[in-house]
Amino acid sequence: MSAHSFLEIGQRLMLGSREGYVPDIAALFIEDELEHNDERFGYVSTAGELRDRLQLHGYTAARALRELDAAVAAWHGQHPNPGADTMGVPVRGSADLLAELREYVNGTDEWVHFQLPDDVEWELDPRTHLRLVLDLVEARFPVRYNLDDLQSYELLTPGTPITEQAREARRHVIATDAPLVILTEGSSDSLLLGDAIRVTHPHLVGMLHLMDFAAGAEGSAAALARLVHSFVGAGIANRVLALADNDTAAHDALAKLKREGLPDGYRVLHYPDLPLLRRYPTLGPQLADSVLMDVNGKAGSLEMYLGRELLTVDGELVPVQWTGYIEGQKGYQGAISAVHKKRIQREFRRKVRSALEDPSVQETQDWSGVQAIVGAILGAFE
Structure with a gap:
C-alpha cells in the first residue's frame, strides 16, 4: 500500500500525489482551514475562495484557458492522425475537454470517471488545472485537500504548518508567484x-x-x-x-x-x-x-x-x-x-x-x- 493525497472537489477526487503533497496546492490554503482528528487530516475551503486566491497569484480564468489551448495544441501535434491517438482514443479540442470536465465535476454518478488526457495534464501547472476545474463549479462548492493517508502513514505530522511553509517557499521563486x-x-x-x-x-x-x-x-x-x-x-x-x-x-x-x-x-x-x-x-x-x-x-x-x-x-x-x-x-x-x-x-x-x-x-x-x-x-x- 502507498499513501496518496488528493483534492476533493464536491464529490470528485483530483490532482492526486503519491507519498506526499503538492506544495503549490497546499499554499492555496491557510492553517485556519485545517481539520483533523485521529482518522482525518486535511484543509477545507470553497471553490470561490480558492478562485480568489489563484486570481491574486495571477492564475486568471483567461490564463488557464490559454495554457489549456497550448497543451492541447502540443497534444495534437504529437499525433499525425487528427481523429484519434495511437490507442484509438479521439483527440478532442479544448472545448470538448472542458465540456466533459464540467459534466464530470458537477455530476453525482460515483461510477463515472474522467481525467484530462495524460499528454495534456502533464503540460499543465497543477494550479492551472485547478483553476479550470474551479471555474466550472459554483463558488460554494466545498474543496478539501485530503491528506488522510499522509497522517496514517506518518508522512505528515499534525501541527506542521505546511500551508505557511509552502507559501514561504514560493516567495523565493518567480515574480508571478510572489x-x-x-x-x-x-x-x-x-x-x-x-x-x-x-x-x-x-x-x-x-x-x-x-x-x-x-x-x-x-x-x-x-x-x-x-x-x-x-x-x-x-x-x-x-x-x-x-x-x-x-x-x-x-x-x-x-x-x-x-x-x-x-x-x-x-x-x-x-x-x-x-x-x-x-x-x-x-x-x-x-x-x-x-x-x-x-x-x-x-x-x-x-x-x-x-x-x-x-x-x-x-x-x-x-x-x-x-x-x-x-x-x-x-x-x-x-x-x-x-x-x-x-x-x-x-x-x-x-x-x-x-x-x-x-x-x-x-x-x-x-x-x-x-x-x-x-x-x-x-x-x-x-
Missing part, C-alpha cells in the same frame, strides 16, 4: 484597508500585502508615484499595485506615471466609481445650499468607501467641499472635511471590531465600498 504588494497613498489607507479585508475577505488575509508604512508616513498621490518609481528602480520582483484615491488630485498626480508606462508586473489603479457617489451633496464657494453632483473621480478618498452609515450625520450625508482648481485635469478637487475624515476613520475601526466579534452584525453594515475596492484589486492583473 505576493501581491499593494501601495497606497499613506499609512492610514493601508491600515484601514487591511482591517477591512479581514472582515469582507478573510480568505485573502496573508495572500496580499499592503505596504507597512511607518506611522505618519507621507500621504499623497505624489508620494505614491515616487514610491512606485523607487520600487521599479530597485527591481522589486513582486507584482505591485499602486492603489490611489479616486479624486482629481490623485488622477493628476499619477497621470505622468501612467503615460510613462511601467513593467508588466506593475499596475496603477484608483478606487472604483461607486453608485453612492453619483448623486452626492457638494458645497461650492458661491452657494449656501448643497448641490447633488457625481463626485466619482473628483472626491473619492478612502473614507467615502467605508460605509454610508459613517458618512451620515443627523440623517444627512456629510457634504463634499470643492477646493482648488487643478489645471491638468480641468476640474476641481473635492473632499469631506478633515474633522469628518478623522471621525470616519475612528468609527470605522469600531465598525471592524464589532463585525469581527459578531459576523452577523455585518448584515446591518454597509461594506459595498470595500467590496468594490477588493473586486478592483482582484481584477487589476486580469
